[in-house]
Amino acid sequence: MRTTVTAAAVTAAAVLVALVGCADPQPAGTSRPDAADLELSGPWADVFAEALDESESAVEREILADGVVTSTELEQAHDGVRRCLADSGLAVDYSPDGGFELTDLDGDAPDMPFERSDAALQACETRFDSWVTFLYEQVRRNPERLDEGTIQVRCLADAGLVDPSYGRDDWEADDGSGTFPFDTQSEAAQSCLRDPLGLWSGR
Template identity: 35%
Template sequence: MRKLSVRATVVWLGACTALFLLGGCATASESVPKASGASSEEVPTFTGPWAAEFAENYRQTDDETARTILAKESITDADYSEISDTFVACMAAKNFTVTIDDEYGAFTVTNSFDGEDPVLKAAYTACTSGFNAVSGLRAQMLRNPERLDENTIVAACLVKKGLVDPGYTAKDYARDLEDWSFPFGHDSMKAGECFSDPLELNNRAG
């Protein structure tokens, strides 16, 4: 049986730096597709470093489980487990078996291999709004809890790992990112580590 593995959420890291080694890129707006019944009314007041993202994700989903989680302005392991279970159950009701692959929003549809299947697409649209809203933001928060400047923290990591000169700055990184003119190879594992975990928090990634 073939399996369809899907990255349900795209963690937008400034300018798709997390996808550096994969050769792909997506826009921030792709992380939380707007649900048909989503509303901008009665959005809670958020105040933390990720306040804008909490508000936007709350607006973009009509999933009540996701909204309850987001309203707390925190996403615990239990919250992620709950929204994952809700997503899996929703897909099961539509005859698709889903397994959650990691803590960052990746999942596998075990009884499908055609991402263009209209039935799968319809199920995905109906079931992923809440899951995406929570898992995508959680992944970003695990990587950069205080929402520090992306260019600054990635540049500092590249310096620390010896991939660039000690004087390399956030401005240099932003310049190199524009046309992928980095002074190291695109397959550099150390660079990939800086893009995925610039603060070296490990983020419990296996």
């Protein structure tokens, strides 16, 4: 079986980080650089500042330093991960809609335990792409950083997955419990998860 991370899984994790990850307290005696001090601006500036603080990669920090991730820079990060994984006999195929598939170099399932392939992937991402893909995709899907619950509810309602009485508080409670009043694996639900504003799909 191939090691696969779907677009939905990646975006779900990204949304979770966007909603709660940035609120995690820093250890006592430490401080995160302020976006203004780094001359960053825009709705995602504080997340770029967090990424610059936490990234262990000089290559990645150079990409993030201006508070923007271009498609060329995204490919640069992905190429770094590809070259790094090749040293372990692995290949990664990135989907334009998010997510990726991990195989060995001839396209078959990795000839190693998942723990080893996952460790290799994490080590390569630490060198090149702990934050680049995350920030590229989040800014692309929600450039103004609108409230995630609000845009999810609007998308779900427009798709006919929830009735008009379903509100943001309902979505937050359901998101916290992992139970929703619709099939979360349906194409419509996955579309809202990946692209709630229709900016990728143009719906």
